[in-house]
Amino acid sequence: MAASVESSVAAEPSCLICNGSVRPRYGLPGLSRRFSLETVATVSWCDVCDVGFLFPRPSPEANALLYDEYFDRKNRGAALSVRPHPTLLNRLRVHLAYRLDWGSGSQIDLIRKHVSQGEVDMCEIGCGTGDMLSAFARAGFRTVGVEPTASAIRQAREKGLEVLAGSAEELPAALPRAAFDIVLLTQVLEHCHDPIRAIRGALSLLRPRGVLAVDVPNCGSFQFRDRGMDWFHADPGRHVNYFTPGALQALMGRVGAEVLDRYYYQYLDHFLEERIEVERVGWERTQRGEGSSEPSGSPPVSRLRLLGTLARTCFLPHDQKYGLVGVIARRVGTV
Ligand SMILES: [Zn+2]
Numbered sequence: 001m002a003a004s005v006e007s008s009v010a011a012e013p014s015c016l017i018c019n020g021s022v023r024p025r026y027g028l029p030g031l032s033r034r035f036s037l038e039t040v041a042t043v044s045w046c047d048v049c050d051v052g053f054l055f056p057r058p059s060p061e062a063n064a065l066l067y068d069e070y071f072d073r074k075n076r077g078a079a080l081s082v083r084p085h086p087t088l089l090n091r092l093r094v095h096l097a098y099r100l101d102w103g104s105g106s107q108i109d110l111i112r113k114h115v116s117q118g119e120v121d122m123c124e125i126g127c128g129t130g131d132m133l134s135a136f137a138r139a140g141f142r143t144v145g146v147e148p149t150a151s152a153i154r155q156a157r158e159k160g161l162e163v164l165a166g167s168a169e170e171l172p173a174a175l176p177r178a179a180f181d182i183v184l185l186t187q188v189l190e191h192c193h194d195p196i197r198a199i200r201g202a203l204s205l206l207r208p209r210g211v212l213a214v215d216v217p218n219c220g221s222f223q224f225r226d227r228g229m230d231w232f233h234a235d236p237g238r239h240v241n242y243f244t245p246g247a248l249q250a251l252m253g254r255v256g257a258e259v260l261d262r263y264y265y266q267y268l269d270h271f272l273e274e275r276i277e278v279e280r281v282g283w284e285r286t287q288r289g290e291g292s293s294e295p296s297g298s299p300p301v302s303r304l305r306l307l308g309t310l311a312r313t314c315f316l317p318h319d320q321k322y323g324l325v326g327v328i329a330r331r332v333g334t335v
Contacts, residue, residue: 130156215326
């Protein structure tokens, strides 16, 4: 890992997909305050691929600090001790957002459409504490997980799951190649210092007609446009890549994979009290960190104005409405 991180730090950034030229889109001096690191970074953007990435990448030492504990959505909310405010206005907002959330349902149902009946072997890379993997196991899939964080592996194994230590970029040697019908990477690629290597590794695990399901935060969404680097899913430092639906398409083309299907989810979450509070804290920290080449999101809005956001966004096309975008892809050539 250390070697590939070091080699990725070039003097001039170039696009991680097409190697073309990029422009600095966000300056992040606030990153050092946010994570008590001495890092000053920019998010560089390729307008051809519509993809962004943190430059320079966090050093291996900074990375170790950023990942010193497994940090899932539940932990983030708990860390802030957020209590929902059960006012009428908040309940109305959440109820409306729930009714207007027409994103994809279960990933299991989505994926099942693309695999043949019978015994199905699936591998989730970056399985965390195993919630998704458990759901697949309960649905009758034979599952194996891969996860880098020791505490998360322990929790997943306590659920009776088979989980190997490793990551998308450093697959465990014990994991069989060309042995799975499904490989799942859910909210993983945005963490990878070398996403091309991660996707190639994931494709190498597939049987000839196997499918890869990859989802990432959608930086083509109004959610990212409105909140900038304070967006819940921007999470700079831990996240080092910023994808859009177009970027996922370009990435799959680069590694010789064909996109079979596309899915979108997470609209309701943008309007939940817990999410709003996390973004408010992020915004305040960014303010203390000073400047940005683009506005780093707008100040926290009133709960009433969020109802306006609902009205403005509920009929947007899926690629602009939803906070997460996924593709189901199949290998077509030599990876
Ligand atoms: Zn590019």
